[in-house]
Amino acid sequence: MSVERSFGNALRFGRTMGRGLRAVKWRSVALFLSALVPFGLLINVMSAGTLYAIALLGGLFVSYLLWSYYVVERNPRYESLFGIRALAVGGVGYLATIVWLGWLTPSPIAIVHLGAVVLIFVYYWFIAFIAFFHDQIGRSKYVPRPPYPNVTVLIPAYNEEGYVGRTIQALLDADYPAERLEIVAVDDGSTDGTLAEASAFAATSDRVSVVSKANGGKYSALNYGLLFADGDVIVTVDADSIVDRDALKRIVAPFEANSRIGAVASNVTIWNRDSLITRCQQLEYTIGVNIYRRALDYFGIVMVVPGCLGAYRREVLEEVFAYDPDTLTEDFDLTMKVLRAGHRVSVSDARVYTEAPATWRDLYRQRLRWYRGNYMTVLKHWPVVTDSSYGYLSRIALPFRLVEMFFLPLASFVILAYIAWLVLTGYVMTVLAVFVFFTSIVFLIAALGIQIEGEDWRLLVYAPLLVVGYKQFHDALNIRCLLDVLIDRDLAWTRANRIEQDSSEERESAPSAD
Amino acid sequence: MTAHPIRCPRCDAQSVADERIVEHDCGHVAPIDAFGDGCEKCRRQADSETLTDLQTVERCLECGHRSPLVPEEGTNGPLPAVSFPTLPTPEQNLSWVPARFVPESRFRRGVLSTALVAMVLLAGIAGAVSVTPMLETGPTDEASVDTDWEEYDSLVIFRNDDIQPWYNQEEMRAVDEVFIERDVPVTLGIIPDTNGSAALTEDPEFCEYLQSLETDHPGQFEMAIHGTTHEPVTDFYGASEFGGLPEAEQRERLAEGEALLADCVASPSSTFIPPMNTYDTTTVEVLAESNYTAVSGGQWFTDEYYDTDNETYFRAGGLTHVPETQAFENWSAYEEAGEDDDGDVPFHDLETLTDSFDASHDENGVHVVMLHYQYFTTDDRLEKLESLIEHMQSEDDVGFLTVEQFAEGLEDGSVEETDDGWRVLEPISAVSR
Structure with missing residues (x-):
């Protein structure tokens, strides 16, 4: 009898191990x-x-x-x-x-x-x-399960004709209980057909409403839209983004699982991967953004809930008074405020597709805003850096961020100068060897990111550019933005052109709400 | 707040009123009524200067629901046609593989993906492995050392020949110890396979010892190849292992020796020390092909063969020739009278050795001292070496280098001859290999 029991136990253990x-x-x-x-x-x-x-x-x-x-x-x-x-x-x-x-x-x-x-x-x-x-x-750990909370999706839009309709349609197509979903498109004083395009959807679906105001910037549009939101969870979606079918269910799941979570980030994916520059950006997102975010999620200190898809508990947004006007990266700033208020910020597998800048000029303009905004936000929240009462935020997340923003760009150019000196003094083969060696490490990191994210393996071809070329472009831009912020240059919104929209001087000069 | 006769779209109550929405300087957006006691967000005062009108909306006084004002005529057009771009999905990871190569079954697709992962993994590892040897000889660590130019009146190079396994190992270590204690660099002439019967690799302990010298005293011990078997294969200039042999045979001999030395020491140098101090132009061609930078024979030979006049270094055939200028052993006496009373090859007396150095020093020359460790069998003999080094070090401004440091330094500019001596970018061990 005991032999049979032992055998049974061994069998169960074996099965458990096998499943594991x-x-x-x-x-x-x-x-x-x-x-x-x-x-x-x-x-x-x-x-x-x-x-x-x-x-x-x-x-x-x-x-x-x-x-x-x-x-x-x-x-x-x-x-x-x-x-x-x-x-x-x-x-x-x-x-x-x-x-x-x-x-x-x-x-x-x-x-x-x-x-x-x-x-x-x-x-x-x-x-x-x-x-x-x-x-x-x-x-x-965040498996979507009913009952689902009432959700209001805010779509700030400024001159998004040709895009905003697609964003609304993707939300209407999303797998989420219709009676619990409300979509509020906020027209931020557009000068094109954005309002008409969004209003057409409002006329055919009682889940969609459109509000309009004079142009004031993305923060202002979102704060205004919030007044019309009835949901318990506020989801923000950029007017040029396309949410995946199960994205809404996935992005609200963490709120149900953990009451300490105040905001949830999404997984950003670039859909226009038809050029070297957009593929480089996707690889950057895969290993530089999503992997990094996943690591910080472990501590509940994800530092940026991306504007293209993010979710917040309504009471948390109200507690921190939503968006501020004093930085260029309102998503980073708001996330910092949520973290400072003591809430956890987590990441979900909700996928959102966005259109990446397709030219170096557009990428330059986009990153000019991002990097300036990053420095402005870090300087705005500088007290957190030296105040240990903010837990993992001040102990782990910010130190990493500071190294990334202040040390790495400068170090990159010291190393570049050193490499130039080596080449000039005849150590060309050594420089090549170092390049191959570090590329192989980046290659393996990229492969891990691609495997984890379920990304396209062809992106690996671009791994060397993350060591030389693409990387230095961003480092140089970071240094420029740091100087801009330190000398308090006039820091206006800069906006990349869209491949499906014509550019206009008027659009570029106004504060944007995307 | 102005009341309207319309009903609330949510609760159907007939208590909808206009509500003025404003934005404060701090970014806070709220109905104007909320700013009665100042801004609740920034605690600052709110007045017409700090508030900006955004919009007027309708609000139900019963349920609080806000509705935008009815859009203007013409804003509600027909539903626009929406087209979505092709979106990348995780399931389409193999979409770029030609359809005929993508298996139909899920299992086989998994196997294909795994094979791709394995290829990526192997490519990454192979890339790193393939360049590691180049990193080992790279200047990454060394170049971080601060360097400075040093002026010297003359240069000295010690060349310790016939290094080989098993034979007189205690004497070998004792001689090395003299150089270590005096912190003087030395070029070791290592025989890869003495007489074709003592391959370096057959004595792991010996190789470990040489490697420990490289690791523990970086830049001080140069591991140079000293022929292959050290046998007098031809009678070229009396005797030679390489001189007078056909090119192919020289190349083959060199390759054999190089392979053994590479398996024994971590960093074989780019100096060739021909046995019996003799070599020919073919030897130099073969060495240049194999990326050697220096050859160190004997001055008596180079003066005759290259028709030079006591040149201590010169360029020929793409290599720097750095011949020995002073032997520690007295080979003339040995040829005339044989071994001394102790049964060893006799040494020059100290005065001869120091005079020879002094002459070189006075002429701002390069003094290359050749010695053979196996003859340092007594303390007296070791002391003679110590005394010579002590004498050299007692002179100011004497630079000590290995053959390779000297030859490569001349090539890359870290060693320069000046009007009154030499200048060397020190520490030379950090600048050269």
């Missing part, structure tokens, strides 16, 4: 672990001093993360201890220590070189690992 193993996404595991090879090789060619320096910084970083977890989750009494300021002091002490121990020769190149290597390690083994882990176990 079948649930593992082995391709992601293989891709993630394959990076061990280049990292192993990198360690092998490093000098002992560099290796010790990285290990010491890794120790400092892990201690900081563990301490952050302890004070945020277990013992907030000590939250003021070993925060970001102490970490900065620790960083200076660390530099002094490794110079004193002879592990680093103090020079700008050596410091940037060490910083770059450390960031590659951190990015992969922290950010990519959490995203990978999230993908393995976490994606199913």
Whole structure:
């Protein structure tokens, strides 16, 4: 009898294990672990001093993360201890220590070189690992289930003729209970046929209403539209975006699962992938935005709920007084306000399709606004950086963001100058070798992102441009925007032209609501 | 607020009134009534200067529902035709593969996707693996060291020949220790397969020792190839392993030696030290093809073969020739009288060695000292080497280099001859390989 029972237990255990193993996404595991090879090789060619320096910084970083977890989750009494300021002091002490121990020769190149290597390690083994882990176990945690909440979708629109109708139609086609869905298109004083196009839908569907106001900017349109919203969850959709059929169900699911979640981000996908520049942007979204967002989701500190599709609890929006006029990236600013109010911000698998700028000029204009807005927003919320009471936001999310916004663009050009010097002094093959080596790491990171996001494998062809070319374009733009913000230049909205719309000077000069 | 006779579209109550919506400077949008006590968002005062009219709407006083004012005539046109672009979906990942190559069954499509992942994975790893050896010799770490030009009156190069496994290993380590203690770089002339019966790779302990020298004393020990078997294969200029042999045979011999040395040390150098100090123009051609930068034979030979006049270095055949200018051993005495009382090849006396150096130093020359470790069998002999180095170091402004550092430095400009000596970009070990 006991033999039979043991056999039965073993069989059940075997089945459970079998189910577990079948649930593992082995391709992601293989891709993630394959990076061990280049990292192993990198360690092998490093000098002992560099290796010790990285290990010491890794120790400092892990201690900081563990301490952050302890004070945020277990013992907030000590939250003021070993925060970001102490970490900065620790960083200076660390530099002094490794110079004193002879592990680093103090020079700008050596410091940037060490910083770059450390960031590659951190990015992969922290950010990519959490995203990978999230993908393995976490994606199913927000399964859409009835009852679904009452939702109001706000569509701010300025001169979106030819687009806004499609956006509304995609929302009407979405798989969401009709009696719980309300669509409010906000015409922000358009000078084209946007109002007429949206009103035509309002005339045929009682789920759609259109409100109109004088032109005032996207923040103003959204704040105005909010007055007409009856839903418990407010979803914002850009007037040029197309939501996936199950996007609404997916984006509201986290609210039902966790009452601490105040806002939910979506997964942005570019649909016009017919040029090098739009494919580069998709790869950037796949590994730079979505993977990063997935990692921060683990801590409930997703930093940007994208304007093209995002959702908020109504009471949270009202608590923070919705959108402010003082930055160019109102989505980033609002997300920061939600996080500062103590709410979690999560990411969902709701997919939204958007049209990416198709020329370098348009990309330049779009990113000019984004990067200026990013710097404006970070400076606006600067007190959070030094206030440890904001938990993971000030301890993890913002430090990463600051490194990304302030260190990386500058470091990129120091490294570029160094590479130019190497080439001029005859080390062409070494430069090529370094390029191939780092491209192979980016290649594997991109492959992991593509596997996790279910993206198109052809995008991998563009991975080298994320090392040289496309990357420097963005770094240069970041530096320019940082200077613009610091010297307080007149920072007007800039808007990319659309491939399905003609450009007009009038449209470009007015504040836009998309 | 003006009451209307119309009914609320939501609750049907007949209590709809106009409501004026305004925006405060801080961005807060609300009905004008909400600003009675100032702005609830920014707590600042709200007046006609800080408030902007946005719109007037209808609001039900019963249920609070707001409706926009009825749109103007003409805004409600026919429903526009909407067309959607082709949207990428995760299920279309193989859409770019020609249809005839996409399997019909889901399982086979999965296998195809997995194969693609495996290819990506292998491509990424292969890319990294293939360039790693180039990274190892790259200047990434070294270039971060601060460098500075140093002026020297003369340069000294030590060349320790006949390094080989098994034979007199204690003596070999003792000589190396002298250079380590004095912090003087030295070029080791390593025989890959002595007499064709002592391949380097057959003595892992020996190779590990050489590698430890490379790791523990970077830039101090140059691992140069010293022929292949070190046998006198021809009678070219008395005896030679390479000189006088056909080109193909020289190439083959060199390749054999290179393979063994590459398996034994981490960074074989680009210097060739011909056994018996002799080589011919064919040797130089073969070496240049194999990317060598320097050949170090004997000055007695180069003066005769290249018709030079006590040149301590010169360019010929695409290589820098850096011949030995002073042997530690007294080969003339050995040829005349054989071994000394201890049964070893006799050494020059210290005075001869120091005088030779002094002459070179006075002429701002390059002094290349050749020695053979196996003859340093007694403490007295080691002390003679120490004394010579001590004498050299007692002079101000003497630079010590390896053959490779000197030859490559001349090529890349980190070593320059000046009117009154030399200038070297130090530390030369960080600048060169």
